[in-house]
Amino acid sequence: MKLVRDVLDRFEPLFSERGVFRRFRPVFDAGEAILLSPLDRTTVAPHVRDPLDVKRYMTLVIVALMPALAAAVYFFGLRVLAMVIVSYVAGGAVEVLFAVVRREEINEGFLVTGLLFPLVLPPATPLWMVAVGVAFGVLVGKELFGGTGRNLFNPALVGRIFLVLAYPKTLADSWLYARPQAFGDVLPMDLDAITAATQSAVDVMSSATPLVAAKNGVLVPLWNLFFGTVSGSAGETSAAALMLGGLFLLFVGVSSWRTVAATLGAFAVTTFALHGGSFHMTLWHMLAGGLMIGAFFMATDPVSSPMTKAGRVAYGAIIGVSSALIRNLTGYVEGVMFAILLGNIFAPILDEVFINLSVRRLREEG
Amino acid sequence: MRGGFNVPAAGLPPAGVEEPPATDRLLVPLTSRRFTFTDVRVDDGQSVSAGQVLAVDPDRYDVPLLAPASGTARLSEAEGHVVLVGLGAGSAAGEALLRGGPDDRGSSATTSRLVELGVWQFLSDARTGEVVDPDAAPAGIIATALRLEPFLAGGEAQLRGALDRLARGLTSLAALAPDAPLFVVVPDCDDPLASELRETAVALKGAHVVVVPLRFPFDEPAHIARVAGLPSGLDDVVWALRAEGVLAVDAALNEGRPATERVVSVAGPAVGEPVHVRAPLGYPVEGLLHGRLCRQPARVVNGGLLTGETLAPGQLGLDCECAGLTVLAEPTRQTLVSFARPGVSRRSYSRTFVGTLRTDMAMRYRAALSGELRPCISCGQCTDVCPAGILPGVIHKHLYADRIEEAQRLRVDLCIGCGLCSFVCPSKIDLRRQLLAAAGELREEARTIRAEQAAAEEAARLAEESEPEASGPAGETGGSTTGAVVEGAR
Numbered sequence: 001m002k003l004v005r006d007v008l009d010r011f012e013p014l015f016s017e018r019g020v021f022r023r024f025r026p027v028f029d030a031g032e033a034i035l036l037s038p039l040d041r042t043t044v045a046p047h048v049r050d051p052l053d054v055k056r057y058m059t060l061v062i063v064a065l066m067p068a069l070a071a072a073v074y075f076f077g078l079r080v081l082a083m084v085i086v087s088y089v090a091g092g093a094v095e096v097l098f099a100v101v102r103r104e105e106i107n108e109g110f111l112v113t114g115l116l117f118p119l120v121l122p123p124a125t126p127l128w129m130v131a132v133g134v135a136f137g138v139l140v141g142k143e144l145f146g147g148t149g150r151n152l153f154n155p156a157l158v159g160r161i162f163l164v165l166a167y168p169k170t171l172a173d174s175w176l177y178a179r180p181q182a183f184g185d186v187l188p189m190d191l192d193a194i195t196a197a198t199q200s201a202v203d204v205m206s207s208a209t210p211l212v213a214a215k216n217g218v219l220v221p222l223w224n225l226f227f228g229t230v231s232g233s234a235g236e237t238s239a240a241a242l243m244l245g246g247l248f249l250l251f252v253g254v255s256s257w258r259t260v261a262a263t264l265g266a267f268a269v270t271t272f273a274l275h276g277g278s279f280h281m282t283l284w285h286m287l288a289g290g291l292m293i294g295a296f297f298m299a300t301d302p303v304s305s306p307m308t309k310a311g312r313v314a315y316g317a318i319i320g321v322s323s324a325l326i327r328n329l330t331g332y333v334e335g336v337m338f339a340i341l342l343g344n345i346f347a348p349i350l351d352e353v354f355i356n357l358s359v360r361r362l363r364e365e366g
Numbered sequence: 367m368r369g370g371f372n373v374p375a376a377g378l379p380p381a382g383v384e385e386p387p388a389t390d391r392l393l394v395p396l397t398s399r400r401f402t403f404t405d406v407r408v409d410d411g412q413s414v415s416a417g418q419v420l421a422v423d424p425d426r427y428d429v430p431l432l433a434p435a436s437g438t439a440r441l442s443e444a445e446g447h448v449v450l451v452g453l454g455a456g457s458a459a460g461e462a463l464l465r466g467g468p469d470d471r472g473s474s475a476t477t478s479r480l481v482e483l484g485v486w487q488f489l490s491d492a493r494t495g496e497v498v499d500p501d502a503a504p505a506g507i508i509a510t511a512l513r514l515e516p517f518l519a520g521g522e523a524q525l526r527g528a529l530d531r532l533a534r535g536l537t538s539l540a541a542l543a544p545d546a547p548l549f550v551v552v553p554d555c556d557d558p559l560a561s562e563l564r565e566t567a568v569a570l571k572g573a574h575v576v577v578v579p580l581r582f583p584f585d586e587p588a589h590i591a592r593v594a595g596l597p598s599g600l601d602d603v604v605w606a607l608r609a610e611g612v613l614a615v616d617a618a619l620n621e622g623r624p625a626t627e628r629v630v631s632v633a634g635p636a637v638g639e640p641v642h643v644r645a646p647l648g649y650p651v652e653g654l655l656h657g658r659l660c661r662q663p664a665r666v667v668n669g670g671l672l673t674g675e676t677l678a679p680g681q682l683g684l685d686c687e688c689a690g691l692t693v694l695a696e697p698t699r700q701t702l703v704s705f706a707r708p709g710v711s712r713r714s715y716s717r718t719f720v721g722t723l724r725t726d727m728a729m730r731y732r733a734a735l736s737g738e739l740r741p742c743i744s745c746g747q748c749t750d751v752c753p754a755g756i757l758p759g760v761i762h763k764h765l766y767a768d769r770i771e772e773a774q775r776l777r778v779d780l781c782i783g784c785g786l787c788s789f790v791c792p793s794k795i796d797l798r799r800q801l802l803a804a805a806g807e808l809r810e811e812a813r814t815i816r817a818e819q820a821a822a823e824e825a826a827r828l829a830e831e832s833e834p835e836a837s838g839p840a841g842e843t844g845g846s847t848t849g850a851v852v853e854g855a856r
Binding site: 001004005033034035036037038039040041042044045046047048049050051052053054055056057059060105107108109147148149150251252253254256302303305307308309351355358359361362363365 | 373375592665667669671672673674675676692694696697698700701702703704705706709712713714715716717718719729731732733734735736737738739740741742743744745746749755756757759760775776777780785786788789790791792793794796798799
């Protein structure tokens with residue numbers, strides 16, 4: 001602790017009013033804030049504050065993403081880590097640039113975006129594309145709206161959509177078949193045996209995602225979807241890892257259970273109806289594609305979702321229903337991303353509606 | 367009952383009340399939270415008797431500040447204080463004068479007797495917390511037997527062995543305003559004192575008993591006024607007082623004793639041995655804190671943890687509205703990556719620390735922001751904790767964008783200032799201050815508008831009486847001024 005303080009004190013003059021790097025004061029402040037707890041005091045009542053701050057709030061999201069990141073590295077190799085590093089560097093540069101120009105603090109929200117973004121990309125996405133995508137997402141998805149807390153859309157999704165629209169061909173070629181590579185086969189069960197059946201069928205389109213395969217009449221078994229031994233975005237394939245992290249986030253109360261339950265519930269009901277009452281297909285669709293990462297980690301972003309409780313239920317329902325509709329009734333094989341952006345668009349109006357209702361109730365109460 | 371939260375703070379005082387060590391001087395402050403006693407009625411060096419008027423507040427219904435003991439007054443010794451030295455040396459004649467016993471004057475006379483005897487400091491308007499007009503008939507009376515804000519002296523400290531006096535005080539109060547419903551707020555818990563208190567309250571004739579769970583801030587008069595459905599217009603006055611207020615009413619009306627002492631808590635995370643003390647007004651703050659502080663540097667708060675004000679640097683003695691001194695250590699030590707630790711010894715409103723699972727543990731809070739100021743991330747915790755059922759985060763966003771009329775639409779006036787929203791906010795936004803400021807501004811605006819309308823109507827009426835055709839312009843002037851006030855208020 002003392003050592004860290006001493007080192008910080010040594011570099012402090014460089015970032016002070018007269019220092020060479022005075023414009024980069026936010027970088028120093030962010031570094032200090034991450035290393036050492038602040039000494040800021042309360043000035044007015046209440047004189048004490050709850051120990052939870054935004055830093056911890058965002059840190060818990062990152063902690064919850066760890067199982068998914070581990071699964072991604074396990075299935076797609078260390079390349080995923082390289083993508084994460086590139087994403088942090090490129091997105092961080094945009095964040096720092098805006099903080100310096102605006103003379104504001106660097107916000108912690110970026111740490112979540114920087115990790116979430118590579119996890120929703122195909123695992124073989126070129127690294128330069130990761131950099132371009134995250135820069136676009138942070139710039140257009142967040143900074144142009146005024147920074148964290150004021151953005152309308154989830155920045156990671158904005159970056160993802162940008163890449164999908166800008167480089168459809170490259171992205172489509174970037175899918176890999178999931179195969180334990182980084183650390184050898186350490187999963188307790190014999191996954192090769194489980195996957196063998198599908199392997200042969202999918203051989204023709206070796207790296208097609210389960211949803212693409214399904215459009216072509218090949219269904220990947222549920223177990224593969226559950227553990228993640230399928231093709232897909234780096235962090236979205238393992239439903240088990242995502243649920244583990246997602247349930248942790250729900251337990252600590254960082255993500256809203258209303259959003260998650262409404263999203264998954266509405267998706268299940270709609271899919272059940274579209275598939276003529278097939279439980280198997282409903283479960284299959286819930287585990288396939290980006291639904292899990294979307295419902296647990298993307299839709300629950302508090303900034304771009306509604307503030308009101310009822311609004312969060314409606315928002316989740318919109319996302320769930322529209323993902324199912326896009327997946328099954330349009331030319332797209334996956335609809336979760338678009339559905340969440342659609343939900344983001346609806347969020348302010350949903351808030352408006354439910355705030356008006358609660359104001360009316362308050363008026364009646366007197 | 368929605369929202370509310372008991373801040374798990376360590377450093378609560380035990381139930382008993384102690385007598386403070388003797389002092390040779392009292393430093394009576396001429397200001398307190400609501401009062402400024404500018405009209406000093408004693409001369410430097412004058413000998414005063416206990417209960418004599420030291421000063422009055424001319425702006426607030428001439429409420430007097432009474433001498434807590436007999437002695438010699440010194441005015442220049444400490445700025446903003448009347449210092450009493452040579453205590454107990456004065457004549458006892460003044461005291462005898464005041465011990466007139468219950469009188470048989472009318473009810474307004476008795477209200478003025480409460481003012482005379484220094485009890486009016488104990489009353490406030492339930493909705494606004496302001497000083498109540500003694501001449502205005504109340505629309506209701508709320509007597510709260512408990513005080514749930516951490517550290518402050520509540521009923522458990524004041525009511526032991528005093529329930530008969532409480533009952534007598536409540537009866538006297540009800541007699542002051544026979545038309546106003548009396549609400550007695552008692553706690554919902556298994557404590558023997560609490561059940562005795564409930565029985566006492568139920569036995570009172572005509573009193574409505576409100577049983578509230580022991581969760582802050584369900585004891586707040588503003589909250590009770592709303593739950594009880596009392597009228598909330600600009601002119602409606604609802605008397606609110608705590609246990610010590612009712613006991614002071616009893617002492618004044620039934621024994622003729624002036625209210626010149628208070629039961630205060632000296633407690634908080636930085637106090638080694640927290641206590642309740644029965645001390646006269648002006649008792650030196652230094653004397654109360656002496657030998658009790660266990661952490662430095664410390665901040666002394668006049669009032670509770672969530673709504674108190676930092677003790678003014680110049681204030682040397684106990685003021686006439688103090689309910690407790692809360693002492694907090696200032697943060698001095700930084701910890702390495704504290705936000706990423708499990709937090710075994712931390713309690714939080716959220717479930718984001720391991721310590722949350724240990725429900726028996728209290729936390730030693732410091733006067734720290736515990737994080738950096740950030741824009742609102744819409745987490746919704748303020749809405750969950752708000753006992754008034756309003757949306758502090760949404761109101762904050764409107765106020766941030768200078769849209770006070772939106773704050774009005776979202777019923778910022780219902781804010782009771784409990785401070786829980788600021789407490790739980792992970793972005794460390796000063797929601798309480800922003801909401802209270804907006805509510806106060808809107809109330810002032812409404813009063814100004816109404817006063818101007820009344821003036822305009824009066825002018826119109828006068829003009830009509832003298833020459834009928836002049837009434838139009840007078841009305842117009844009133845309207846445009848009103849518009850200017852609305853603009854200016856932003």
